[in-house]
Amino acid sequence: MDQLIAQFESFRSKIRQAEADFAGVGEMQERIAEIESTATSPDGTVTVVAGAGGTSPTCGSPPAPCGRTPGSSRRRS
Secondary structure, eight states, rough: OOHHHHHHHHHHHHHHHHHHHHHHHHHHHHHHOOOOEEEEETTTEOOOOTTTHHHHHHETTTEEEEEEETTTOOOOO
Protein backbone atom coordinates (compact mmCIF):
# COMPACT_ATOMS: atom_id res chain seq x y z
CA MET A 1 0.00 0.00 0.00
CA ASP A 2 2.86 2.40 0.82
CA GLN A 3 4.36 1.77 -2.61
CA LEU A 4 1.04 2.58 -4.29
CA ILE A 5 0.75 5.83 -2.31
CA ALA A 6 4.34 6.76 -3.23
CA GLN A 7 3.63 6.12 -6.93
CA PHE A 8 0.47 8.22 -6.73
CA GLU A 9 2.35 11.09 -5.08
CA SER A 10 5.04 10.85 -7.76
CA PHE A 11 2.34 11.01 -10.42
CA ARG A 12 0.74 14.08 -8.78
CA SER A 13 4.16 15.73 -8.57
CA LYS A 14 4.72 15.16 -12.28
CA ILE A 15 1.30 16.66 -13.05
CA ARG A 16 2.13 19.77 -11.00
CA GLN A 17 5.46 20.06 -12.82
CA ALA A 18 3.76 19.74 -16.22
CA GLU A 19 1.22 22.41 -15.25
CA ALA A 20 4.08 24.73 -14.21
CA ASP A 21 5.98 24.01 -17.45
CA PHE A 22 2.96 24.87 -19.60
CA ALA A 23 1.69 27.82 -17.55
CA GLY A 24 3.10 30.33 -20.07
CA VAL A 25 1.94 28.57 -23.24
CA GLY A 26 -1.25 30.65 -23.60
CA GLU A 27 0.65 33.91 -23.29
CA MET A 28 3.27 32.69 -25.76
CA GLN A 29 0.55 31.75 -28.27
CA GLU A 30 -0.96 35.23 -27.98
CA ARG A 31 2.43 36.87 -28.51
CA ILE A 32 3.14 34.70 -31.56
CA ALA A 33 -0.27 35.57 -33.04
CA GLU A 34 0.64 39.28 -32.81
CA ILE A 35 3.90 38.94 -34.79
CA GLU A 36 3.69 40.61 -38.20
CA SER A 37 6.19 41.76 -40.79
CA THR A 38 5.68 43.83 -43.93
CA ALA A 39 7.79 43.99 -47.09
CA THR A 40 7.23 46.16 -50.16
CA SER A 41 8.75 45.69 -53.60
CA PRO A 42 11.20 48.44 -54.67
CA ASP A 43 8.69 49.92 -57.12
CA GLY A 44 5.93 49.86 -54.49
CA THR A 45 3.53 47.77 -56.55
CA VAL A 46 3.47 44.75 -54.23
CA THR A 47 3.32 44.69 -50.45
CA VAL A 48 3.30 41.45 -48.49
CA VAL A 49 2.22 41.27 -44.87
CA ALA A 50 3.28 38.04 -43.17
CA GLY A 51 2.13 36.93 -39.77
CA ALA A 52 1.30 33.85 -37.76
CA GLY A 53 -1.77 33.26 -39.94
CA GLY A 54 0.10 33.35 -43.25
CA THR A 55 0.70 36.05 -45.84
CA SER A 56 -1.49 38.64 -47.47
CA PRO A 57 -0.06 40.24 -50.61
CA THR A 58 -1.51 43.50 -51.90
CA CYS A 59 -0.86 45.17 -55.24
CA GLY A 60 -1.09 48.71 -56.55
CA SER A 61 -2.26 51.96 -55.09
CA PRO A 62 -4.60 51.97 -53.30
CA PRO A 63 -3.61 48.50 -52.07
CA ALA A 64 -5.86 45.70 -53.31
CA PRO A 65 -5.51 41.92 -53.04
CA CYS A 66 -3.14 40.47 -55.63
CA GLY A 67 -4.14 37.62 -57.85
CA ARG A 68 -5.86 36.72 -61.02
CA THR A 69 -9.35 37.94 -61.61
CA PRO A 70 -11.64 36.17 -64.05
CA GLY A 71 -10.78 37.20 -67.60
CA SER A 72 -7.39 38.67 -66.71
CA SER A 73 -4.09 37.42 -67.99
CA ARG A 74 -0.75 37.24 -66.29
CA ARG A 75 2.05 39.36 -67.75
CA ARG A 76 5.53 37.92 -67.84
CA SER A 77 8.66 39.99 -68.27
